[in-house]
Amino acid sequence: MGVDPSMAEVPVPEPGMGEVRIAMRACGICGSDLHIIEGDTRTAHLPMTMGHEPSGVVDALGAGVGSLSSGQRVVVNGLIPCGTCWQCANGRRNRCEQLCILGLGRDGAHADYFTVPAENVIPLPDEIDFALGAIITDAIATPMHAIRSSGVQKGQTAAIFGLGGLGIHAAMILQQLYQVEVVGIDVDDAALANGQRIGLSSIIDARSAQVARRVRDETGGGVDVAFEFVGSSAVVEQGLRCLRPGGACIVAGVHSNRLQLGLRQETLVARELTIRGSLGYTNDDISDLLRLVSTGQLVFDDTVSHTFDLDDYQVGLDTLRQQDSAAIRVVITAAA
Ligand SMILES: [Zn+2]
Ligand SMILES: [Zn+2]
Structure with a gap:
């Protein structure tokens, strides 16, 4: 059975130990978000904020985070590993046996603010805009x-x-x-x-x-x-x-x-x-892509085919649903 997404006011989340709060600037809507809506993929709980393909600006640091600074432009790896299983210990974090996906296992980035572990946050080079940065983390990294x-x-x-x-x-x-x-x-x-x-x-x-x-x-x-x-x-x-x-x-x-x-x-x-x-991607896949794009070795012109303000979320979903709309990537944006 499917679920019916709706816009709601929710509290601004507080970053926990080792986490950061990101002010979302762009986040793709993915085919897998439609699977959630259609009921083919079950979220950990409901209601749940979707969105696993984000970029933004660091807004607040949780305890113990020293590697990032407030205001920094970043993208996020939405695959959150447990950090302790055999796969994690052997550097294959995308194969984590308790992998948690942003916007599926915990609240995601189709919102003004969201929180993630600092380890999942990667600096976004100035040469790359937020929309392209966002889709690099999933639609290009996969x-x-x-x-x-x-x-x-x-x-x-x-x-x-x-x-x-x-x-x-x-x-x-x-x-x-x-x-x-x-x-x-x-x-x-x-x-x-x-x-x-x-x-x-x-x-x-x-x-x-x-x-x-x-x-x-x-x-x-x-x-x-x-x-x-x-x-x-x-x-x-x-x-x-x-x-x-x-x-x-x-x-x-x-x-x-x-x-x-x-x-x-x-x-x-x-x-x-x-x-x-082949499942997902690693931080290395994402940071290598950011480097290749910022140096012009890889060019992705026009693959962000549609952008919609967060307020027009439903229109974004409808655009992705229409098979004939030639939507390569639909991206939700939020103003600074
Ligand atoms: Zn996806
Ligand atoms: Zn693990």
Whole structure:
């Protein structure tokens, strides 16, 4: 059962030990926020303030925070690890066994103020505006992490399934940073047009094509890496089928359905295929992106497609819901 979001006055939160309070300047609305509203993802409690893709200004420091200063421009990693489990102790904080997501496990950033652990706060270079800074933390960091997990090398080929907010950014990173030839696949006209706009080497409308065969034909036998940003078992299978021997299918699309693959086990073995999940991002993914963008090595023009004031939150949600609106990233902003 879904929930109906509404605007409400809530107390300004106080930062706890090791936490900071941030005055929000921009925060993306993500597809996963729609999953919460539709009831597919359950929050830790209700009511809950959503929002896990924020930038802002440090407003107040909790006890024990010495690394940040009031007024500093920052972005926030919305994946909050426990800090003590085996994964955290071994530096894989995105794999934390008790991971808490801002705006899902605790109140998030679709508000004037929110609090987070200081360890999740990363300085935002002056060259990057708040809206782009915000989407770097999630919509761009998620594909960055998936790309790094894939082991893709410069000059290889890739297929991207799903040219929405994650897939388009994945394509831009692969093109600009890895000189990878990208085949983009989607079923939505606006998404396919986005692929055209960023100059993908090949674009396939999955409604009218035998996708895997076409990818193999157009790339001389298959791609080195396929990225699944859709969240569909059938698409994961297509991803595996379009790989060349030795290739890897990286699955970042989330769905609770069972993964059912029609391909023979012997095919996986004979072609030495890899299937691998990729979850979220780390502080390193975000700070590396900030550095690459601030130095001009990575350019994301126009991928913040819509911005709305916090007061127009519902309009922002509706914009993201309309599949044909070509919304790459919808961002909520708050004035200083
Ligand atoms: Zn998200
Ligand atoms: Zn942990």
